[in-house]
Amino acid sequence: MPHDHHDHDHPHTLLPPDPALRVKALETLLERKGLLDPAALDEIIETYANKIGPQNGAAVVARAWADEDFHRALLTDATAAVSEMGFYGRQGEHMVAVENTDDTHNVVVCTLCSCYPWPLLGIPPGWYKSDAYRARVVREPRKVLAEFGLTLPEGKKVRVWDSTAEIRYLVVPQRPAGSEGLSQEDLAKLVTRESMIGTGLAKEQGA
Amino acid sequence: MSRVHDMGGRFGDGPIPIAGTDEPVFETEWHARALAVTLAAGALGKWNIDISRHARECLSPKDYCRFTYYEKWMGGLADLLVDGGVVTREELAGAAPQPAPKELQERKLSASRVATVLAAGGPANRDGAAPKFAIGDKVRTRRIARNVMLDGGHTRLPAYAAGVEGEIILSHGCHVLPDAAAHRLGEQPEPLYTVVFDAGDLWGEPERAGDEVTCDLWQSYLEPVT
Incomplete structure (x- = not known):
């Protein structure tokens, strides 16, 4: 059987060791070869720093709480439902929404790398990409959740979704008590990034 | 056999580095x-x-x-x-x-x-064969998590979920097979499923009996359990 040729030499060792200089070296090299437009980099950074982030997912969850038809559509075909709100794109081509209930709490991870629903949640936080989270949350989700300040009742099942393919998962947290009558805009303020990954719950009104 | 990235279930990593909720999108x-x-x-x-x-x-x-x-x-x-x-x-x-x-x-x-x-984006779904398994079917994963086309090649079956019995809970149609596409062997699309495993079957001693882990797995990683 052939072996993987990647194993035998690693060109990256030719770059400067300092990471900031490494990035700069690659950027400059590609630009000088006519393959990279620095303005495009600025545009990509602007997109993920300011335009695409957890506020998108929060709008989806708030709408699902407030609108029964949308709720059903989201759980049936999340890709179609969120696309209709304008949230489709790279790293969100195949979405599945998983709903927390009184019986089950859902948590999302990517043990093999750092797969994450970019169009809904933006770029993943550092902890999501950490070795500790990737290694531990599948084996001891309750200890991991406790580190986030979340202790689940023993009677509630935990289901950890390991994103090993191109399916991206959005956790729909339970709607907090006392949120009746709030507008979708105010409901969205209760939906934290962590609550849509499953390492937190939605906030209580006024909390 | 697996590579260093395949770390699900590993012991020894210590606390999760939680920086707080207002950390910037890009640290530097x-x-x-x-x-x-x-x-x-x-x-x-x-x-x-x-x-x-x-x-x-x-x-x-x-x-x-x-x-x-x-x-x-x-x-x-x-x-x-x-x-x-x-x-x-x-x-x-x-x-x-x-x-x-x-x-x-x-x-x-x-x-x-x-x-x-x-x-x-870059959708990974493709036209292809009808799925062999149905929702509710019991399956067993490939016993060694490996790329069967290329030694040391890319695969998406985590080592912790190799050789384990689970149940199909979602069926996603055909998706590009990463084991092939990662090595320029074409897309070879296959039916993709979400398989749920009992934590006890994965870890021996589960943190709590009845907890579950799911993985998204291609049809060729799975065999029927009768």
Whole structure:
């Protein structure tokens, strides 16, 4: 059987060791070869720093709480439902929404790398990409959740979704008590990034 | 056998590095540049997402463990650029760069195309065979988590879920098979499923009986349990 040729030499060792200089070296090299437009980099950074982030997912969850038809559509075909709100794109081509209930709490991870629903949640936080989270949350989700300040009742099942393919998962947290009558805009303020990954719950009104 | 990236279930990592809820999207300027350079270079079309994942997985275990997240991306990208013939080793080492061929330069991602490219994404679903398994079917995963086409190749069956019995809970139609696509062996689309495992079957001693873990797995990773 052939072996993987990647194993035998690693060109990256030719770059400067300092990471900031490494990035700069690659950027400059590609630009000088006519393959990279620095303005495009600025545009990509602007997109993920300011335009695409957890506020998108929060709008989806708030709408699902407030609108029964949308709720059903989201759980049936999340890709179609969120696309209709304008949230489709790279790293969100195949979405599945998983709903927390009184019986089950859902948590999302990517043990093999750092797969994450970019169009809904933006770029993943550092902890999501950490070795500790990737290694531990599948084996001891309750200890991991406790580190986030979340202790689940023993009677509630935990289901950890390991994103090993191109399916991206959005956790729909339970709607907090006392949120009746709030507008979708105010409901969205209760939906934290962590609550849509499953390492937190939605906030209580006024909390 | 597995590589260093396949760490699900591993012991010894310590607490989760939770920085708080208001951490910036990019911790430093070079993190942002690293992400952007990677996406812009990807738009040249010299590799697919599976090839780029595999490049990061092929970093030596020593480098993989000591590199921060975006350093892994940079390491993978440098290797991909040389592998794909986009840059030479000499250029990486600091030699004066030669202009890239015109047809490659024409694929350069311009600022005006960024929004369109990011919004278009890269769907992995394809037409293909009808699924062999139905929701509710019991299956067993391949007993060794490995790429059966290429020793040491890319696969998406985590080692912790190898040789374990589970149940199909979602069926996603056919998706590009990463085991093939990562090695330029074509897309070979196959039915993709979400399989749920009982924590006790994965870990022996589960943290709590009845908890579950799911993985998204291709049909060729699975055999029926009768």
